[in-house]
Amino acid sequence: MLSTYKESIDKALDAYLASLPNYPIYDPIRYIVSLGGKRFRSSLTLMISELFCGNPLLAINEAMAIELFHNFTLIHDDIMDEASLRRGHETVHKKWSNNEAILSGDLLYAVVNKLLATSEVTSSEIQTLFHQTAIEVCEGQAMDMDFENRSDVSVDEYLLMIKLKTAVLVACALKIGALIGGSKDIDADQLYEFGINLGVAFQIHDDILDVYPNHSSFGKKVGGDIIEEKKTILYISLLNNASKSEMDLLNKLYSSKAKNSEVIISEVKKMYEKYDVLSVANKEKDKYHLAALSNIENLSIDQSNKNRLISFAQDLMTRNF
């Protein structure tokens, strides 16, 4: 349902990137944006702007800023995670170098800031929200990095981490759309909360899909997060429950030189089932999903628009990709 907005954003991004200088340090910027993506966050900005003022494109600069900021974080996150692939293509630091990835990321962030500052519909409130969001995204990434070295992460800490790392940018995208569309303050704030709740639910859903894919996820590799020992809500719940001997087994599996992926996935899944971590995850997901739906109910918009947002939230929670 967001495909029209995605088209608008891709078109605007193409034109904007073409207007930037041709120095080689802009190449990684054009590259990462060209790898595509669902433009999910920025589409929300356009959709909400349209909902309140009838004109999605009034918020096109802010939508681009959100999308480009997201791409900046991907460039730097991929360095930190030592990731080789992004959307099936080489990551920036692999295709160029760590230094060029650091610097082109910094440059992209500077470009975002200028885009936002020169937008005709910008306001001090929009700018402050955007920059506070950027701060929180960095704080969330710091928590995520910290989790890598810890086995005592609580579910509450995890929820705070994904709120900061993922949900605040979704919330920011929605609220900026509302502010530009001229919504009441109370609606803009409800949409922000909707974004937080939806973003958290979405990330938990993502954690679950990695291990328990929907019937139509044919061909997708199952258990990638398990192999990388990612601190998902499932794995954290397991670590919170595992016995001493199970912890020893996990350590042995992950530290073994000849790491056997199939064995690791199968052993971890056995423990997931023993402690029913899927229920823990689903309970949290449903809690945030319900909270998101109640945020929509609280909006002072007509029912057909509420239904649109409800069906959007529903789509997101049953997605298979």
Next chain:
Amino acid sequence: MLSTYKESIDKALDAYLASLPNYPIYDPIRYIVSLGGKRFRSSLTLMISELFCGNPLLAINEAMAIELFHNFTLIHDDIMDEASLRRGHETVHKKWSNNEAILSGDLLYAVVNKLLATSEVTSSEIQTLFHQTAIEVCEGQAMDMDFENRSDVSVDEYLLMIKLKTAVLVACALKIGALIGGSKDIDADQLYEFGINLGVAFQIHDDILDVYPNHSSFGKKVGGDIIEEKKTILYISLLNNASKSEMDLLNKLYSSKAKNSEVIISEVKKMYEKYDVLSVANKEKDKYHLAALSNIENLSIDQSNKNRLISFAQDLMTRNF
């Protein structure tokens, strides 16, 4: 003459940094700022604000933003340069890790953006100038990195690089002070040009001091840039003039496993003298210094304030540190 401003800035920075959250990812930020520095750029902002409106502290948030932005670039530049020391202390990426240096740098930049967006005296013009400057600083750093792999850099390319990497932030600091102080547009623009010319002259002066220190630079290691094979204006001028056999000698000296610093410095200095590269450098420095002085003449401020700026420019050009 900038010491009173430096005190104001250090005090404001202390209070501001104390107000930030206590998460560990803020530690590298507090650390790099605590290493000190002359607060040269930010002092200019306060001085110029005072010159036009009598109140230096009206620009304190922007002065802090400029200083903190500069510190952000230092964190990331030190990763890219693989530098171990910054102001005699461990660099952030050495004391923590590359990942924490990347992320705390990103966070610091986000903090800067918020500080600037929430300042009471901010304007769209100030924000656009600041963010355009950040873009240019990244472009300059990209040129500098590119120069490392080239032996055919021209003096003009070098001048453009230091203009972007160094001078634009000095110019931005001055112009923001003027805009906040309520100067005429024409004066704000002259001060910007003054900053560009002064910044370029200052960087050339720095290149020269490394090899030909003033009498009072007692104890400072001479020739550090030569050892690092840095593309200073002196070295670039040499590369533009050296014969085939001299190029071979340079390659041999720098690629030798048992690199002998004394020999390298002495051989390179011999070639510097042969091609009189010091004259090339001094000629460029004087050109930019004179242009800076003529920018001051063009300002519509009283002579005593002009004299202050002239004496400041003079101090900078005879500094020994």
